[in-house]
Amino acid sequence: MGRWEPDANGRMVRAAMELFAERGFEQTTAGDIAARAGVTERTFFRHFADKREVLFDSSRTLERTAVEAILAAPADDTPLDAALAGMLAAGGLLEDRHEHSVRRFAIISANPGLQERELLKLAALAEATAGALRGRGVAEPAATLAAQSAVTVFQVGFARWVSAEQPPGIGVCIADAAAALRALR
Amino acid sequence: MGRWEPDANGRMVRAAMELFAERGFEQTTAGDIAARAGVTERTFFRHFADKREVLFDSSRTLERTAVEAILAAPADDTPLDAALAGMLAAGGLLEDRHEHSVRRFAIISANPGLQERELLKLAALAEATAGALRGRGVAEPAATLAAQSAVTVFQVGFARWVSAEQPPGIGVCIADAAAALRALR
DNA sequence: AGCATCGATGTCAGGCACTGACATCATCAG
DNA sequence: CTGATGATGTCAGTGCCTGACATCGATGCT
Known part of the structure; x- marks a missing residue:
């Protein structure tokens, strides 16, 4: 070693x-x-x-977890449903690291350069998600749009999760954000 | 001077x-x-x-144009419609600069650091868009979700616009992307 | 045990991004 | 013509990051 x-x-x-x-x-x-x-x-x-x-040392793990969950999602899931399943799986990795996530979020929020890097990682997550959707037979631009929408849901849910005083499960936060997205007209 | x-x-x-x-x-x-x-x-x-x-010298102009269009959108537009009106207005600024946009896109695509900065500018555009929606009375998290969705539509539409051999209007590209987004289930 | 190998680390020199402090120049009001 | 103002030039310095090379620690082989 x-x-x-x-x-x-x-x-x-x-x-x-x-x-x-x-x-x-x-x-x-x-x-x-x-x-x-x-x-x-x-x-x-x-x-x-x-x-x-x-x-951002663990971002690759997050990505891989999401991709695997998407590929394992039921075949009759819509692209958006499958992508969201990936986000829930990724969120699961953070579930028992709430305090760490809060500290990390505060550090990143305090520095534009770090936010930039975070955005790049989220873009990579979105691209990996889109790739997984394509692997499920989803065509463009639906794959990219569903993937990006799912990552946005992840972001919004995560932001609530780290900001809440009495934090609910991150899965609940993500699911709520997903519901709000679908409510858009 | x-x-x-x-x-x-x-x-x-x-x-x-x-x-x-x-x-x-x-x-x-x-x-x-x-x-x-x-x-x-x-x-x-x-x-x-x-x-x-x-x-990225002109990104502030793009942002301002989008915000103004959103605030000027019909009062009965849905949040997503208003946000998309902002994207169409922003896209209008690029309409007669296709060649320049293509060159710039190629430069940015070739460098991760520049992509990072582009993502930061798009995030700023999304935040400004969300702010404009809030100005129209849209609550969170709908404002953020609609704004982010609109920016994603802008990205997808723009990517097609700069990649197309025989480029249609950027407005058409954005509108098509918006339709594809709504078609997601 | 002794030895060769290989990956990880240390050391050193250097380029480039970016900044603070101060001097200088062009312009314009009076 | 003169003083004020703002943009530019000059200079020195810090920190990020890299290439090249030496060194160490563990491993496997004899």
Whole structure:
């Protein structure tokens, strides 16, 4: 494994979360994070493409979970239903990490650069979702539209989930947002 | 006005478009753009917050146009209809700049960092749209959902408009995308 | 045990993005 | 003609990120 202690990756992620919460994203240098994690700045950039990426280490997992759920959804589900099933599955990964999600949300909300990166990850999620829908035989532009709509529902539901005092399940938040979307005319 | 020739801003925008098309975004330094525009690198950063921003100089205009159209939409329009009216108005600004839009789209598509910035601008457009809908009395989360849906329609319509060999009007592309969205179940 | 191998890490040098501070120049009001 | 104002130029400096190379730790083979 590594030269010293194991799980350098996790240590850097945790160090970054701490430092960003303490002093803010811009007031934290990549070297600061590396130092707290007990590695070198160079090592930090071997694990993460850039400074922001350290906050998005689990986005691929989220994506994969969504895609699998979409492909496993009942064959007679509409494209939107299937996509929403993917969002519910993705949300499930966060269900027991509410506090962590709240902290992370606060950090990202405080910095435009991080919001930018979050949007890119959500766009990737939407594209993966659209790809899964196409795998189910959905044609364009329906695949893209359903995928993007589902991700929007995820965003709205997630925002309520992290903002609520007495948080309901994230599944409820997503389902409510989905209902509100369908109510649009 | 300026110390030398007028319209330094426009010169920098044009120089950037040329250089990005010639060598790509990453292979172009801020100093390169400034030099071709006949100014200093420092002046470039006085006009644009960062190197990417030079490609998004007109996004505020787009936003303002959309908001005005939404506020001017018939009172009995549904939230989604009003938001889509805003998108059509915004698209109208691009109607007679098809070639420029194609070139710009190609540049942005070739670079993840620029896509990130584009997503941020679209998110800002969505937020402005949601604000305009709230101004019409639309409550949350309907305002956000309708706004985001409209922006998605804009994206899909725009993508077809810049990709089509024989381009129809951008209004047609947006209207078609809107119809496809409503056809989702 | 001894040795070769391989991946992860450390070290170093350097380019580019971006910023603060200060000087300079063009324009315009008076 | 002069002072004020705003845009530009100049300069120094920090931080992000990368390439190249050396080094270490674990693993497998003999």
